[in-house]
Amino acid sequence: MSAWSEKEDRLMAELLCKGYSARKISEALNQAFQTTRSRESVLGRIRRSKKAIQARKNQWSKTAPALAANVGGRVKSCQWPHGDPGTAAFHFCGAKALAGKPYCEAHCARAYRKKDVTAEEAGKPAGEGVRDAA
Numbered sequence: 001m002s003a004w005s006e007k008e009d010r011l012m013a014e015l016l017c018k019g020y021s022a023r024k025i026s027e028a029l030n031q032a033f034q035t036t037r038s039r040e041s042v043l044g045r046i047r048r049s050k051k052a053i054q055a056r057k058n059q060w061s062k063t064a065p066a067l068a069a070n071v072g073g074r075v076k077s078c079q080w081p082h083g084d085p086g087t088a089a090f091h092f093c094g095a096k097a098l099a100g101k102p103y104c105e106a107h108c109a110r111a112y113r114k115k116d117v118t119a120e121e122a123g124k125p126a127g128e129g130v131r132d133a134a
């Protein structure tokens with residue numbers, strides 16, 4: 001199985017942010033990148049990403065108590081991935097996430113950009129806030 005590219009990770013994160021299912025994400029990825037990833041492959045990737053997130057949180061709790069309190073409390077940090085999980089360069093954005101979203105305002109805006117909604121509207125659940133300009 002080929003390694004996941006940063007672009008694939010990014011699209012997966014975008015679609016997760018929009019509430020897509022793993023099956024829909026695999027279909028979208030295959031279409032965008034001419035790959036043949038299965039729903040299980042996407043699920044595994046999400047799971048591994050979450051493990052990386054947890055490992056990162058554990059690391060933070062040892063080295064930065066203030067930040068760990070942030071992660072464990074009501075304010076969640078942005079989980080937009082940078083780099084390839086498993087490499088030393090991999091990290092998460094870490095900025096303050098929007099309420100109910102895994103990403104900060106800037107990254108949610110990026111995740112929603114393809115639907116042409118504003119950053120303000122990106123804070124709402126998918127399906128809401130879609131209105132005609134007319």
Ligand SMILES: [Zn+2]
Pocket residue numbers: 078079080093094095103104105106107
């Ligand atoms: Zn972010």
